Amino acid sequence: MKVRVRSFAALSGLLGGDAVELELPEGSTVRDALEALGKRFGRRVKDVIFNGEGRLARALKVLVNGRDIDFLSGLMTTLKDGDEVFLFPPVGGG
Amino acid sequence: MVKVLTVDVELCVGCERCALMCAFNKFKVFNPRRGAIHVVKMEPGIDAPVFCTQCGVCINVCPVGAIYRDPKTRVVMVDEDRCNGCGACVVVCPYGAIHVDPVTKKAFKCTYCGFCVKYCPQGALKFVEPEEALWLKRKSMARSLTASPTLARKLWWRPPMR
């Protein structure tokens, strides 16, 4: 199945600019997708996404189809074909 | 250990925190006008801090010998015990960087205390090695000699929208 990943704000350049398409096996989770990114782009991206203990970096926000994964099933959230995964650093405004 | 205070004007946003903290360090009050660094803010979009370049023109003009150059740091300093607030230094300073403080009635100028560097949120102000400072000084001079707010206003600022 195909899943699209994009990164924003201060992470804009992280994945080389535009959306990245990932080809993943059916039933893959958000963790699988993020690890696939780490494999494709190397240390630079891996270190932003995961902290030392292999958990999601505290400052990183991950949305699946607009919903924060904290309100789905976290990193174990299952993905389906056509899902959009967005990565945001903390942002704020008025 | 000789270092030079420099500014990269491209980074200045005109927030005046430098002036606020300079005056606070010296006089322990909040009043940016009493600082030894002065932020020029003009439209369209001009933001630049002006401060003493330690050129030393004021040294010889002081009638009571209150201004001297520190031999180690090369910084030009005012001896407040000798200063009588006559303002001769203010007349000759090419940068408007020295002034007589309205409360103490003594001449006040930049002493390289470093507060402005520490408190600039943009990192526009820095102490650098003299070699490194060359390009920044030249850029600042070129800008001040050639940048014309009036020209910029005429070119940009009365937009041909309506």
Place this chain on the structure above:
Amino acid sequence: MPKGYAGKILRVDLTSGKWKAEELPEGLMRDFVGGNGFAAKILFDELKPGVDPLSPDNVLIFATGPLTGTAFPSSGRWAAYAKSPLTTAVWGEAHSGGQWGPELKYAGFDAIVITGRAEKPVYIWIEDGQVEIRDATHLWGKDVFDTDEILKEEIGDETIKAIYIGPAGEKLVRLACIMDSLYRAAGRCGLGAVMGSKNLKAIVCRGSLDIEVEKPDEFLAVVDELTEKMKENPITGEGLPMYGTDVLVNIINAAGGLPTFNFQQGWHPEAWRISGEHMRDTILIKNRGCRFCWIRCARYCAITSGPYTGVVGEGPEYETVWAFGSQCGVFRLDAIHAANTLCNKYGIDTISTGNIIGWAMELYERGILTEEDTDGLDLRFGNHEAMVELVERIALRKGKLGDLLAEGWLRAAEKIGKGSERFIMGVKGLGLPAYSPRSFWGHALAYATSVRGGCHLRAYMIAAEVLGVPEKLDPLTTERKAEMCKFFQDYFAFVDSSLVCKFVTFALTPEDFAKAMTACTGWDWDADKVLLTGDRIYNLERMIQCREGVGRKDDTLPERFLKEPAPVGPAKGKVVPLEKMLDEYYRLRGWDVQTGVPLPETLRRLGLEEAAKVAEALLKKS
């Protein structure tokens, strides 16, 4: 006399042309701090209920707080208060960044209270405790940019700081704002029209007096600690300076909450064209900051190609990008920046103007407004030329539609009829800003309960529901929303009274404010006292509107969000369960659940005896 304050209130009566300086009463400083607190106390005591906001009887207040103009991060702000000519909320309030706030304090005053009306246009000159009311007839009719240039030349000093109204305020446009120098605005609630109704064109300050704090070394240590926190915080330390507030477009759109086509939906595929990332890649020149700001989130943009070439200036902010962007179906930054610059030039609120144009567009597309009604403007969503043209017509009351919309949504809807009021996206007559209620239920509660009307700043619930500050709450549940809403309202009431920029709260806590206030004033502040004081101030503001009949019936949302399910996005199929959250909110606040009026025992607990008596009378009646 505690330090931090200039120590004086300036009272000006424009009818008689007389002014006097009053000592700041200690009780006012101790219990109400500054800013919102001062205004709440003074308006409660001195604003008579039932007054016409555009009459000489309205009381117009400008205020700062004890932290304004000190080294506290981002302390360069001020606010204006009066009975609003635009809303039914009575309480009118608008804050601004820029330059002027600290200068008022350096010129000797913490606040100005203005009554009456001048016979001819005037401006107020304030320098180191001395005040003059000067003739401004030669400035009347000039836009903000020209007024600034003329005044600086005739005074012979480019370092003066001033606030202005533009032609919109002069013409009593109810969306008019008050401008700080050229680009900053106290935008909301139509306070520019109040200033215009008093024939007051500008207030100019030049200050060289000192502001002191009680314990300078301790204060500096606190400032250093707080600045570290702000540097390390990714929002204040990186996101905002790099991308400005417009950094929100992509995330709010992704969350399905970017109001599009007058709030008909909350998402659009073209939203990226108006995002902060795209701004940085195209029209951004540099960032800028208000006076003494640590964050410097302002943008400075220039349009160098296309039909809007030549537009240069600060902005646009997220709210403005939304208002002239997705709200109107426009997805081009150049048109947005042009509309933004016109608003600055004429002195009119960007949020309200964009919102009302989006409303007019929906009415046009539904056939409720015809081409005859719009003076020939093709007001389909997306027509950026019509949008920019309409901004000028509203600001200058040009044409039938311009003059009509200049009256605000409620009065315009009355004239238009045909069910147009159903499509007003506002609360208490104040147009909603850039977050869709159906996607953020806590924020929806904030809109409904904010004292000045549909406002996102009294309780910025987005912080919790999107950003996870101070903790993450699911935007599509009702759990803990009332509790968080009250916390933010109380905390921000204090921030708005100490009068610094709210954005510091992304990194700083009530505890941090307490430390700074203690070192500044010499009085003992702690986090509980900060929140209690905020609670007191919020309740007093609430009583000012309750005594004129505002209550639960007004704490509501447009029907669209209560009855029509969201069509797309994560909130698809959902409406806002407001009543449940409102019941819980009133209970937490200690307000009567039926009427929304603060209970007398709540007011007494907060030390508001006079207000308690008013509440008793109101509750007896109902």
